Structures are given as C-alpha cells and as structure tokens.
Amino acid sequence: AQKITQTQPGMFVQEKEAVTLDCTYDTSDQSYGLFWYKQPSSGEMIFLIYQGSYDEQNATEGRYSLNFQKARKSANLVISASQLGDSAMYFCAMRESNTGNQFYFGTGTSLTVIP
Amino acid sequence: ETGVTQTPRHLVMGMTNKKSLKCEQHLGHNAMYWYKQSAKKPLELMFVYNFKEQTENNSVPSRFSPECPNSSHLFLHLHTLQPEDSALYLCASSQVRDRDTEAFFGQGTRLTVV
Numbered sequence: 617a618q619k620i621t622q623t624q625p626g627m628f629v630q631e632k633e634a635v636t637l638d639c640t641y642d643t644s645d646q647s648y649g650l651f652w653y654k655q656p657s658s659g660e661m662i663f664l665i666y667q668g669s670y671d672e673q674n675a676t677e678g679r680y681s682l683n684f685q686k687a688r689k690s691a692n693l694v695i696s697a698s699q700l701g702d703s704a705m706y707f708c709a710m711r712e713s714n715t716g717n718q719f720y721f722g723t724g725t726s727l728t729v730i731p
Numbered sequence: 732e733t734g735v736t737q738t739p740r741h742l743v744m745g746m747t748n749k750k751s752l753k754c755e756q757h758l759g760h761n762a763m764y765w766y767k768q769s770a771k772k773p774l775e776l777m778f779v780y781n782f783k784e785q786t787e788n789n790s791v792p793s794r795f796s797p798e799c800p801n802s803s804h805l806f807l808h809l810h811t812l813q814p815e816d817s818a819l820y821l822c823a824s825s826q827v828r829d830r831d832t833e834a835f836f837g838q839g840t841r842l843t844v845v
Contacts, residue, residue: 647830648830649830649831649832651833651834653836658838659819659821659838659839659841660836660837660838660839661821661823661834661836662836663833663834663835666831666833668830668831707774709834711830712830713828713830717762717764717779717781717786717787717825717827717828718776718779718787719764719776719823719825719834721773721774722773723772723773724773
C-alpha cells in the first residue's frame with residue numbers, strides 16, 4: 617500500500633485565491649511527522665511546513681497551513697492568497713518513528729497560479 | 732556555505748563513462764540520502780546512510796555505487812549507465828531517527844545519459 621497518496625496530479629488557482637492540495641497517508645505508527653515540500657522548476661526541494669502526529673493544533677507558516685485530520689489520515693496543504701511564484705510541484709511526505717530515517721513521498725501535485 | 736550542496740548541477744555522460752556525483756552538508760546532520768526523480772514518477776529512495784553506515788539500499792542496480800566517507804559527504808559513483816538512468820538525482824540530509832525534523836535537500840544533479 618502507498619504510504620502517501622496525492623490524488624491531484626495538477627491544480628489551477630487564480631492569483632490571490634486560496635487553494636487546497638490533498639494528501640492522505642497510511643501508517644500504523646502512533647508517532648509520525650508530516651511534511652510538505654515545494655519543488656520549483658529549478659529542481660530544489662524546499663521545505664514548507666511540518667505537522668507532528670501529536671500536535672493538536674494545525675500547523676501554520678505564513679501563507680501555508682496544514683489541515684490535519686488524524687482520524688481521516690489526511691494532511692492537506694492550504695495556500696492562501698496565491699502568488700505567481702507559488703507555481704511549482706508540491707510533495708507531501710511522512711516520517712515514522714519506527715522507520716525513523718525513511719521519508720515517504722507522494723507523487724506530487726503540480727500547481728499553476730493563473731494571473 | 733550552508734545547507735546541502737550538490738555538484739555538478741548538470742551532467743551529460745556516455746554509457747561507457749564513469750562519473751561521480753558529490754553531496755556535502757554543513758548542517759551537522761548524521762543521516763544522508765540519495766533520491767532519484769524521473770520525469771512523471773515519484774521520488775525513489777536509493778540509499779540511506781546513518782553515521783556513515785549504509786542502512787538502506789532500495790534494490791538499486793550495481794552500476795550505482797554510493798560512498799559516505801564521513802557524515803558530511805556523500806558520493807554516488809556512476810558507471811556503465813543506461814539511458815533510462817537519466818533523471819534528477821537529489822541528495823538530502825536529516826537528523827537520525829527524529830521524526831520531527833525535516834530533510835534538507837540539495838539542488839540536485841540533472842543527469843543525461845547518451
């Protein structure tokens with residue numbers, strides 16, 4: 617079974633609007649971390665935001681927030697006030713306590729911001 | 732210099748060549764990773780090193796040979812590659828066994844095998 621599932625291969629959003637990128641995960645571990653990365657066309661993977669499995673509040677970092685629903689095993693990324701520079705690939709990832717050094721990545725979502 | 736640095740950024744090599752990719756991190760991390768990213772495919776984990784010891788080899792063909800001389804440096808030695816090995820190769824580092832810390836990535840090496 618896939619550890620991380622991102623079901624949206626491509627998304628479009630109007631500039632200044634908000635967009636939600638979906639991510640579901642599969643783990644039997646009670647302790648894990650969830651991460652979102654942005655990959656522009658240059659190739660570098662840029663860390664955006666982190667959510668721990670025991671965190672009760674949703675993580676926020678500037679215009680990024682993580683909608684964490686533990687019972688549903690989902691960790692959706694919300695980008696508010698989209699900017700043209702947000703156009704990129706976005707990857708959801710998970711790190712489990714039991715397999716501490718492995719990062720499991722989803723297949724990614726390509727986001728295009730339309731002027 | 733800070734972060735994770737990969738060299739070269741671009742590499743074109745023939746199938747009979749031998750080349751090496753280099754990765755260096757200045758973050759004090761003790762785990763390092765090689766990932767392969769092919770077009771329209773998810774990131775594939777290739778190798779993981781903890782404290783210079785290889786802990787993961789994800790069924791990678793022997794034409795890819797990693798080397799980790801210390802916790803700050805990671806190499807990927809390439810020989811007799813195939814055209815399907817053309818991809819973006821990403822190096823990353825993190826703290827060992829800390830689920831709360833992210834992986835830091837280099838800018839990648841775009842490899843083309845001709």
